[in-house]
Amino acid sequence: MKQIIELDINDEVHELAVEPYDSLLRTLRDKAGMQGTKKGCDSGGCGCCTVLVDGKAVYSCMTMVMSVEDKKITTVEGLPSEGELDPIQQAFIDAGAVQCGYCTCGIMMATKQLLTDNPKPTEEEIRKGISGNLCRCTGYQKIVEAIQLAAASY
Amino acid sequence: MALTSVQSFYSPEDSKAVIELLDKHEDSALIVAGGTFLHGLVSRGLLSGIEALINIQKLGLNKIDISSDAINIGATTLLGQLKNCPEVKEQAWLGAIKDAMEYPPTQIMNSGTVGGSISSSCPFFDFPVSLLALDGNVQAEGSSGSRDIPLEEFFAGLFENSLGSNEFVTGVRIPVPAGSTTSAFIKMETNANDLAIINVAVCLSMSGTGDCEQARVFLGGGVGESPVRSPSAESALVGTKVDEEAIEKAGEAVLNDLDPLSDHRASAEYRKAMGKVLLKRALASAMQRLS
Ligand SMILES: Cc1cc2nc3c(=O)[nH]c(=O)nc-3n(C[C@H](O)[C@H](O)[C@H](O)COP(=O)(O)OP(=O)(O)OC[C@H]3O[C@@H](n4cnc5c(N)ncnc54)[C@H](O)[C@@H]3O)c2cc1C
Ligand code: FES
Ligand code: FES
Numbered sequence: 001m002k003q004i005i006e007l008d009i010n011d012e013v014h015e016l017a018v019e020p021y022d023s024l025l026r027t028l029r030d031k032a033g034m035q036g037t038k039k040g041c042d043s044g045g046c047g048c049c050t051v052l053v054d055g056k057a058v059y060s061c062m063t064m065v066m067s068v069e070d071k072k073i074t075t076v077e078g079l080p081s082e083g084e085l086d087p088i089q090q091a092f093i094d095a096g097a098v099q100c101g102y103c104t105c106g107i108m109m110a111t112k113q114l115l116t117d118n119p120k121p122t123e124e125e126i127r128k129g130i131s132g133n134l135c136r137c138t139g140y141q142k143i144v145e146a147i148q149l150a151a152a153s154y
Numbered sequence: 155m156a157l158t159s160v161q162s163f164y165s166p167e168d169s170k171a172v173i174e175l176l177d178k179h180e181d182s183a184l185i186v187a188g189g190t191f192l193h194g195l196v197s198r199g200l201l202s203g204i205e206a207l208i209n210i211q212k213l214g215l216n217k218i219d220i221s222s223d224a225i226n227i228g229a230t231t232l233l234g235q236l237k238n239c240p241e242v243k244e245q246a247w248l249g250a251i252k253d254a255m256e257y258p259p260t261q262i263m264n265s266g267t268v269g270g271s272i273s274s275s276c277p278f279f280d281f282p283v284s285l286l287a288l289d290g291n292v293q294a295e296g297s298s299g300s301r302d303i304p305l306e307e308f309f310a311g312l313f314e315n316s317l318g319s320n321e322f323v324t325g326v327r328i329p330v331p332a333g334s335t336t337s338a339f340i341k342m343e344t345n346a347n348d349l350a351i352i353n354v355a356v357c358l359s360m361s362g363t364g365d366c367e368q369a370r371v372f373l374g375g376g377v378g379e380s381p382v383r384s385p386s387a388e389s390a391l392v393g394t395k396v397d398e399e400a401i402e403k404a405g406e407a408v409l410n411d412l413d414p415l416s417d418h419r420a421s422a423e424y425r426k427a428m429g430k431v432l433l434k435r436a437l438a439s440a441m442q443r444l445s
Binding site for chain 2: 001003019020021042043044045046047050053056057058059061062063064066067110113114129131132133134
């Protein structure tokens, strides 16, 4: 049975018709039409779907949309501000940390929390911070370099 | 996450309302906290016919209360909150919990709850094994009131527990041990997003003269339908100084109590061999914490 809910996504309130069992991921992609958040495994194994809920990184595929009605959701579409890319996005471009790009949005969202909590992480802390995200292309080295680059401008 | 039979999603604000909903919907109701293990249960075919989801995150149970005789951790406390709790970070006797919180990825720390970790009754999880070593109790509430269930009696097989049909977990209670107590936990995993191949938690209470008065040794992760205790390893430790020789003996003794399974993660032989190694490391790490 569909219900209408209001969801604060990237500081904009969206009115959406959702099923009581819908995940936040499904809602973002199929109902709000925001496809920056990717669906990899849909089961908590890959991290492609990572978004921030009240500033904290979560797997949107495992988050029931009805449980985040009163929270602030940030997706990759919400990273740029005033038309400028977030330093994290710029660093991923500059470091060449993207191959197929499927994991990138999720990793940037995990990075957003990492650098907000800890603006000057060590390499080990970076690797730990993105341990819930898989990348099948890069071998992670360029991603770690991108995060170090982003940290330099944070 | 295909829970397509669900018709309603409730977010009650007190436990009375939760119990009423559990009563009303009986077997078709499911408590949901962080939601991180629903997929795990759905994919094993364990959640068919669920019509009502009861979100318990508005009950105000996301708190850790510390008194002189116990630590009370509310059911919806996030794993990340537990990790950042100063007592967990600093006190040797809570070392097993501190260690267990090193493994889950950030996204799980931010949404998985303590109550969900226990209630899932999954022998492959880490936190429950650390809590077993610390002799934790589960606090449950239902229509006939509230009760404390020792964690050892709570687990009743794979994904099964001793909660009544209209009971739910409101928190866990860990008694503060007397004297000098230390604990540690170690997990062997294939990668950061995987469940344990095998894990071990130990808790040791030492006398003023450095003799081990009490030892609790638990293992999880493919060792059985619920985590298992190792009385043989415990008796190899009690009365000793938990020195190298005693640790070696405990490592041999634990094999008496291990009859693990073979699966896609590891063979039974490998789990046994690693159970011995991890136990020895966990004991050394617990002892180091004390010094
Ligand atoms: C990718 C991934 C990695 C993980 N890594 C680790 C790890 O390294 N170490 C580790 O220990 N664990 C790990 N876990 C397990 C994780 O800790 C649990 O999934 C989490 O704690 C479950 O809590 P939840 O609030 O999300 O539960 P939910 O998914 O909301 O619920 C799980 C089950 O418990 C029931 N339930 C929840 N709360 C209650 C309650 N208060 N009373 C009664 N029943 C209740 C639900 O009905 C359901 O059956 C991992 C999980 C995933 C998905
Ligand atoms: S799609 Fe959510 S973790 Fe893979
Ligand atoms: S760039 Fe292809 S998965 Fe990471």
